[in-house]
Amino acid sequence: MSSLKLQKRLSASVMKCGRKKVWLDPNEASEISNANSRQNIKKLIKDGLIIKKPQTVHSRARCRKNREARRMGRHTGAGKRKGTANARMPEKVIWMRRMRVLRRLLKKYREDKKIDKHMYHALYLQSKGNIFKNKRVLMEHIHKKKAESARLKTLQEQAEARRNRSKAAHERRLARTAQKHAEMFAHIEDNVAEEES
Numbered sequence: 001m002s003s004l005k006l007q008k009r010l011s012a013s014v015m016k017c018g019r020k021k022v023w024l025d026p027n028e029a030s031e032i033s034n035a036n037s038r039q040n041i042k043k044l045i046k047d048g049l050i051i052k053k054p055q056t057v058h059s060r061a062r063c064r065k066n067r068e069a070r071r072m073g074r075h076t077g078a079g080k081r082k083g084t085a086n087a088r089m090p091e092k093v094i095w096m097r098r099m100r101v102l103r104r105l106l107k108k109y110r111e112d113k114k115i116d117k118h119m120y121h122a123l124y125l126q127s128k129g130n131i132f133k134n135k136r137v138l139m140e141h142i143h144k145k146k147a148e149s150a151r152l153k154t155l156q157e158q159a160e161a162r163r164n165r166s167k168a169a170h171e172r173r174l175a176r177t178a179q180k181h182a183e184m185f186a187h188i189e190d191n192v193a194e195e196e197s
Contacts, residue, residue: 002033010041015052023051101135102127115142
């Protein structure tokens with residue numbers, strides 16, 4: 001039996017696959033050995049004497065099953081870990097994610113006019129200074145700050161109103177005493193005029 005090395009190479013080239021994917025019919029070896037051109041090989045492929053083998057199965061079922069289990073926390077104990085905690089989930093990545101969450105919230109609040117630019121800047125620097133552990137803590141801080149500023153504002157308004165009231169009362173009192181003095185002087189002048197006449 002002649003070697004079919006050439007036919008195998010040509011078949012692989014024609015079918016655009018590797019040589020190990022080419023199946024040559026062992027019963028028709030003599031006819032295949034006569035084919036020495038791509039044209040002849042194409043004819044044999046058409047007749048079914050040369051076949052491209054199917055792709056071998058590489059199942060991912062087990063892989064998917066294990067991945068689902070890992071998502072539920074299985075197979076991740078101390079014995080399965082190779083790198084340090086910092087190598088597995090870098091502190092820098094955690095920090096970056098946290099900063100981005102906090103800065104995104106601050107930007108949104110500033111755009112919605114919930115905080116002014118001064119408060120935004122102060123909170124931005126505090127976030128960078130590791131004051132807020134997470135988004136909830138930052139939101140609580142903002143609400144507390146806003147409530148405090150609102151309380152101070154009402155207190156200032158009340159104090160201002162009190163000042164204005166006392167000022168108005170003081171002015172009224174002064175006006176009353178001035179009027180009394182004027183009336184008293186007028187009465188005295190009238191008495192003096194009567195005595196002289």
